[in-house]
Amino acid sequence: MADLARLRENLASVRGRIRAASRASGRSEDAVRHVAVTKTVDADAVRALYDLRERDFGESRAQEGVPKAEALGLPAVRWHFIGHLQRRKVKRVLPLFGAVHSLDSLLLAEEMDRTARQLERTVDVFIEVKTSEETGKTGLDPKLLPELVEAVSKMEGLCLQGLMTMAPFFEEPVKTRPYFARLRGLKDEVSRRTGVALPELSMGMTNDFEAAIAEGATVVRIGTALFQGVLG
């Protein structure tokens, strides 16, 4: 059973820290939204967050996220797919997920576009960019970004929101700032070159979201900080 008092406290703390970091970066208190990352968390805890007025939830694996979103069936919720998405999972994922933060290839974009048009809707997408060598295999090589931005911007089924990245883990979160600064720089450079607006930057997790906000994040993806001490 989830500890509801603790969940409420954690959520208030996360919201407060996001507001404070937004103000410190010279932006308004509501400039940065958060996605509550519910991977590995059971349905009861997600429902408890919903009762606390959370509406944006993130899952990183189709196998776990699709059945969970389906079973919960919460009204007015937006599910965000944040992990690596295999092309063969697109048809399962898109009917339930309104946003995908991990678009990293033209072939995946084409499959998502086709599926979205079949569903007669659009999917909000973020292109995931590799800003470091350390963070594994996922994410697009920045050199290929202008080309993918141009292609996605022409796809009717996809609504390009902006860019996403993950920084390597550091004990001292301030050390993540160069990676987030890199993504912001890429966004400015690529939107200038292509003429495509990229308003959103999805960057920052529990360990580094304040650093990401300082570098211009508009969406942070938070799991651990919400559920610490909550799950029994």
Ligand SMILES: *Cc1c(COP(=O)(O)O)cnc(C)c1O
């Ligand atoms: C798990 C995950 C998060 C949330 O990480 P926490 O450290 O638990 O806040 C954010 N983004 C992605 C892509 C993830 O896989």
